[in-house]
Amino acid sequence: MNRKIAPQIKNAVDFHLELPPYEKYVLKNGIEVYALNIGELDTLMVNFVFAAGNWFEEKNLVAATVNHLLKNGTSAKTAFQVNEHFEYYGSSLSRSCQNETAEIALHCLSKHADQLLPVIAELITDSVFPEEELDIFKKNSQQRLQVSLKKSDFVAGRLIDSYLFGEKHPYGKYSSLEDYASLQQDEIKNFYQQYYRNGKCVIFVAGKLPKNIIEQLEKYFGALALHVWDNDFKNKQHPAIHAKQKKYNITNDVNGVQGSVRIARNFPNRHHPDFQKAGMLNNIFGGYFGSRLMANVREDKGFTYGIYSYLMNHIQESAWIISTEAGKDVCQATIDEVHKEMKLLREEPINEEELQTARNFMIGSVLGDLDGPFHVAGRWKNIILNDLDKNYFYNGIHIIKTITAEELRELANKYLRPEDFYELVVV
Amino acid sequence: MVEFKKFQLDNGLRVIVHEDSSTPMAVLNIIYDVGAKDENPRQTGFAHLFEHLMFGGSVNIGEFETPLQVAGGENNAFTTNDFTNYYMQLPAENIETAFWLESDRMLSLAFSKKSLEVQRKVVCEEFKEHYINKPYGDVWFKMRELAYKKHPYKWMTIGKELSHIEHAKLRDVKNFFFKHYCPMNAILVVAGNVKTAQVKQLAEKWFGNIPAGKKYERQLPQEPEQTQARTLDVKADVPLDALYKAYHIAPRKEYGYYFAELITEILGGGNSSRLFQSLVKEKRFFSHIECYQTGSVDPGLLVIEGRLIKGVDMKEADDAVEEEIKKMTIGEVEEKELAKVKNKTEAAIVFEDMSLMNRAASLAIYELLGDADMMNTELEKYQSVTAEDILAESKKIFDKNNSNTIYYYSNN
Numbered sequence: 001m002n003r004k005i006a007p008q009i010k011n012a013v014d015f016h017l018e019l020p021p022y023e024k025y026v027l028k029n030g031i032e033v034y035a036l037n038i039g040e041l042d043t044l045m046v047n048f049v050f051a052a053g054n055w056f057e058e059k060n061l062v063a064a065t066v067n068h069l070l071k072n073g074t075s076a077k078t079a080f081q082v083n084e085h086f087e088y089y090g091s092s093l094s095r096s097c098q099n100e101t102a103e104i105a106l107h108c109l110s111k112h113a114d115q116l117l118p119v120i121a122e123l124i125t126d127s128v129f130p131e132e133e134l135d136i137f138k139k140n141s142q143q144r145l146q147v148s149l150k151k152s153d154f155v156a157g158r159l160i161d162s163y164l165f166g167e168k169h170p171y172g173k174y175s176s177l178e179d180y181a182s183l184q185q186d187e188i189k190n191f192y193q194q195y196y197r198n199g200k201c202v203i204f205v206a207g208k209l210p211k212n213i214i215e216q217l218e219k220y221f222g223a224l225a226l227h228v229w230d231n232d233f234k235n236k237q238h239p240a241i242h243a244k245q246k247k248y249n250i251t252n253d254v255n256g257v258q259g260s261v262r263i264a265r266n267f268p269n270r271h272h273p274d275f276q277k278a279g280m281l282n283n284i285f286g287g288y289f290g291s292r293l294m295a296n297v298r299e300d301k302g303f304t305y306g307i308y309s310y311l312m313n314h315i316q317e318s319a320w321i322i323s324t325e326a327g328k329d330v331c332q333a334t335i336d337e338v339h340k341e342m343k344l345l346r347e348e349p350i351n352e353e354e355l356q357t358a359r360n361f362m363i364g365s366v367l368g369d370l371d372g373p374f375h376v377a378g379r380w381k382n383i384i385l386n387d388l389d390k391n392y393f394y395n396g397i398h399i400i401k402t403i404t405a406e407e408l409r410e411l412a413n414k415y416l417r418p419e420d421f422y423e424l425v426v427v
Numbered sequence: 428m429v430e431f432k433k434f435q436l437d438n439g440l441r442v443i444v445h446e447d448s449s450t451p452m453a454v455l456n457i458i459y460d461v462g463a464k465d466e467n468p469r470q471t472g473f474a475h476l477f478e479h480l481m482f483g484g485s486v487n488i489g490e491f492e493t494p495l496q497v498a499g500g501e502n503n504a505f506t507t508n509d510f511t512n513y514y515m516q517l518p519a520e521n522i523e524t525a526f527w528l529e530s531d532r533m534l535s536l537a538f539s540k541k542s543l544e545v546q547r548k549v550v551c552e553e554f555k556e557h558y559i560n561k562p563y564g565d566v567w568f569k570m571r572e573l574a575y576k577k578h579p580y581k582w583m584t585i586g587k588e589l590s591h592i593e594h595a596k597l598r599d600v601k602n603f604f605f606k607h608y609c610p611m612n613a614i615l616v617v618a619g620n621v622k623t624a625q626v627k628q629l630a631e632k633w634f635g636n637i638p639a640g641k642k643y644e645r646q647l648p649q650e651p652e653q654t655q656a657r658t659l660d661v662k663a664d665v666p667l668d669a670l671y672k673a674y675h676i677a678p679r680k681e682y683g684y685y686f687a688e689l690i691t692e693i694l695g696g697g698n699s700s701r702l703f704q705s706l707v708k709e710k711r712f713f714s715h716i717e718c719y720q721t722g723s724v725d726p727g728l729l730v731i732e733g734r735l736i737k738g739v740d741m742k743e744a745d746d747a748v749e750e751e752i753k754k755m756t757i758g759e760v761e762e763k764e765l766a767k768v769k770n771k772t773e774a775a776i777v778f779e780d781m782s783l784m785n786r787a788a789s790l791a792i793y794e795l796l797g798d799a800d801m802m803n804t805e806l807e808k809y810q811s812v813t814a815e816d817i818l819a820e821s822k823k824i825f826d827k828n829n830s831n832t833i834y835y836y837s838n839n
Contacts, residue, residue, distance in 0.1 A: 364499020
């Protein structure tokens with residue numbers, strides 16, 4: 001046995017990847033249900049997605065507040081009773097609010113579904129947003145914001161979004177203490193009426209599904225005044241405004257020992273033919289531990305604990321971001337190294353060995369990520385909410401397996417030019 | 428029920444196989460019986476720094492990461508006060524690559540000077556990112572020193588101070604490796620789409636001829652029983668006052684640990700928990716409050732921490748917490764509340780076991796504690812806890828003399 005020689009491996013291109021298909025059901029009111037009946041353990045996820053993100057609000061924070069307070073009381077139950085009910089069955093009911101969408105997600109043991117689904121229906125139809133719950137939420141959120149504003153990474157994240165999309169745009173706006181103070185119960189209730197009770201909704205269920213799951217969904221949700229999800233966001237117009245100034249240095253904490261570095265450019269959404277190809281270039285650039293940025297800035301220079309690049313997960317318009325927390329004295333040096341790596345990608349084709357490594361790594365990570373019902377459901381959710389279909393998945397795999405070094409160099413020349421990027425350092 | 432097979436190589440390496448043919452992946456997880464508690468008090472943070480160096484190349488393989496990525500794999504590691512755990516996940520067809528890489532770095536490292544220099548810096552940046560450049564980031568350094576006077580849990584895994592990491596020498600790295608990183612002090616778990624016979628053959632092939640090494644006999648100073656309440660006042664540049672309380676609890680393998688875990692759920696598990704309902708919702712003294720325990724092998728801590736609403740007096744807030752704690756010590760919990768925290772625990776265990784990586788790590792950790800099969804008996808232990816147990820344990824834990832309290836004041 002020679003320990004210097006690597007064992008034989010099966011290459012990425014030889015793996016056949018399949019996205020397990022969903023079954024689709026339509027409830028009596030037209031609501032679509034995407035079901036993935038896979039998994040060994042008796043676990044279940046039911047995910048309700050509403051067109052109720054901050055894209056639709058007239059005033060800052062209304063969408064997020066409604067989403068957060070869904071669990072804080074109905075006409076029949078107090079906030080405590082709602083929480084106790086879900087916790088008694090060992091389940092978690094999480095809420096999240098994004099730009100176009102807002103979600104409710106139930107994770108529970110399959111055997112408890114019929115105790116929990118009717119209460120979710122109650123939250124969607126009969127939340128009352130008590131004044132005192134709103135008061136507590138406002139106060140506690142303001143305090144949380146005060147703490148977050150002390151953190152350079154939080155401040156940097158807000159600022160870079162605002163440069164990319166503008167402070168008035170749903171992707172770029174951020175919250176202030178005053179925004180919380182000015183929230184009114186009636187605007188919360190109105191938003192809830194329009195975007196939840198009578199809102200557009202789509203449901204994803206995954207796990208080891210109880211035999212009667214569709215019957216149950218029909219029973220509790222099939223008669224509600226909900227509307228069919230679509231991907232039309234045009235009834236609200238929010239033009240993005242890109243900041244003119246490209247470079248920013250902000251001091252947030254005079255005693256800070258690190259700087260939050262963000263380098264970012266605008267980028268089209270998933271429907272653009274370059275999007276998935278750029279995903280491959282991004283991986284080589286800064287998308288995984290073996291990437292060039294990580295190898296250079298962390299593993300060679302020791303400037304940071306980690307440096308990553310990624311394409312933002314927005315539906316209508318994306319951005320390409322490089323993000324790191326670097327020692328205060330080496331922030332500019334870090335930016336210089338990022339520029340050098342961009343230049344290398346523009347000028348020199350990636351050698352076959354590095355490209356093969358990236359292909360294999362990415363195929364392996366897709367394979368690993370298809371493990372388990374919730375991950376598969378997550379991929380389908382992404383596809384459906386972005387108005388794509390299964391070809392998006394298979395095309396992505398095809399690109400990973402076949403994209404050439406020359407194509408990647410062309411992409412780098414098109415997109416990785418420092419003059420197109422915003423540069424921000426917050427200490 | 429997580430099924431597994433167990434065998435041992437002649438050099439002492441314990442091997443556990445968990446077959447799961449429903450996944451295309453395999454995980455190779457190796458745990459070393461060494462953590463921050465085994466460090467020299469003048470060289471804290473070393474176990475964790477060393478973990479970084481395990482990725483800096485081994486005796487026969489110049490680079491660790493790339494061959495794994497070529498095989499479609501990814502990996503990481505973590506260090507705690509008790510142990511160090513390394514894991515790789517890759518397509519099951521390529522599992523031998525993981526054996527090759529993991530065995531070579533157990534055989535010996537490259538001990539590269541450059542790697543030490545760079546990783547010292549990387550770990551210093553990690554230290555800054557998580558503990559310096561962050562409001563309240565230093566509180567756990569202070570709490571550990573307050574609660575532990577003798578036991579090495581008195582320092583953080585990341586290290587007591589930056590200088591300990593900055594001064595690490597290559598000689599120390601070598602000594603540490605040869606003392607702790609050998610078959611006698613490790614447990615290997617292979618899980619996923621593999622067969623036991625195949626794992627046996629690969630384990631023999633790659634790990635079989637590594638010298639056994641010496642079993643590390645741990646002799647740590649034990650923490651004497653705390654006999655007086657301890658308090659500490661801190662002033663810092665943070666926006667809000669915060670309150671931290673910590674109480675010594677039973678070690679991991681005793682029943683008291685399970686009681687303590689359920690007590691944290693009753694007090695702080697979710698928005699129907701006692702502390703949240705009483706102190707965030709009804710009294711409005713805190714904007715945020717939580718209760719958890721540190722999960723350590725030797726006696727750990729049950730912790731309550733919260734941020735005060737601006738304008739609320741620290742003493743008044745502390746008294747209100749004490750009042751909730753007192754309730755735990757004078758009356759039994761109701762049947763329904765106890766059922767709730769047990770149901771939550773059951774679901775948490777099932778959800779955690781969904782991931783192959785988690786199952787592999789859990790088997791390794793339980794084997795390190797004494798028996799991998801503990802993984803399958805945990806739920807029973809929680810189910811058997813009674814309201815009487817909770818009451819009796821609460822009286823022990825929440826004894827006034829067992830408390831450590833930090834008043835963390837905002838100086839704005």
